[in-house]
Amino acid sequence: MGTINVDSHIDNNFIEKNNNSLQNDFNPLDLQKNFLSLLIAQIKNQDPTDPIKNTELTTQLAQINTASGIERLNNTVGNFSNQINQNKNIQVSSLIGRRVMIPRNQIVHTKNTKTRLGVELIGNATSITIKIIDNNKKVLHIFEKKQDNIKPGVYNFIWDGKDLDQNNVETGKYNILVTAKNKDQNVPIQGLSEALVHSIITSSGNDPIIDLGAAGNTTLSKIREILK
Numbered sequence: 001m002g003t004i005n006v007d008s009h010i011d012n013n014f015i016e017k018n019n020n021s022l023q024n025d026f027n028p029l030d031l032q033k034n035f036l037s038l039l040i041a042q043i044k045n046q047d048p049t050d051p052i053k054n055t056e057l058t059t060q061l062a063q064i065n066t067a068s069g070i071e072r073l074n075n076t077v078g079n080f081s082n083q084i085n086q087n088k089n090i091q092v093s094s095l096i097g098r099r100v101m102i103p104r105n106q107i108v109h110t111k112n113t114k115t116r117l118g119v120e121l122i123g124n125a126t127s128i129t130i131k132i133i134d135n136n137k138k139v140l141h142i143f144e145k146k147q148d149n150i151k152p153g154v155y156n157f158i159w160d161g162k163d164l165d166q167n168n169v170e171t172g173k174y175n176i177l178v179t180a181k182n183k184d185q186n187v188p189i190q191g192l193s194e195a196l197v198h199s200i201i202t203s204s205g206n207d208p209i210i211d212l213g214a215a216g217n218t219t220l221s222k223i224r225e226i227l228k
Helices: 009-021 028-044 054-093
Strands: 099-103 106-109 115-121 125-133 139-150 153-159 172-182 189-196 199-201 209-211 217-219
Touching (some): 099 115, 106 115, 115 125, 115 172, 125 189, 139 153, 172 189
Antiparallel strands (some): 099 189, 106 172, 115 189, 125 139, 209 217
């Protein structure tokens, strides 16, 4: 490969332009122009006893085309990703005012109303038990589901707001204790709580934050079910 005379007028102009270009966004067309400027400088300043070979020029051209192609691909993927994020934000906004089920071992109950709660079963089971407990660890209500083969998935239950003595329970937050068994073996299970989506909090990440009012905040990925 021939050498470039860095003291020549063309080289200095090229270097100055190249430094200025670092302050701007990358542009494939600018890259091609800079390559041509560099190529002209190489040809003008090549060593007559060791001229630039055609294979060297071809290799450089292939490299610049590859770089330009990659940049165009990155731009295309970036635009496509932005479009997906915009569509996702529109879909997430439609959750406002809807009720959802989220992983939580605590429910918010309002006196004289029914409260929905649930479980997410991880494996096959033969029984599911849910206990609603107050702050004094008193069991207020028990749900039981038994059958030969309960498939993994989300299961909902409706609590009428009455304790085991059929008295109406006061408004407040109550804990839920969930267990599942496949005959004598424990099965992983997660309690679920119903909550109302109040608003969507803008997040710089890919998982929007969901404002659930008194139930706190959660993220989109943690929503297990959107209720009708």
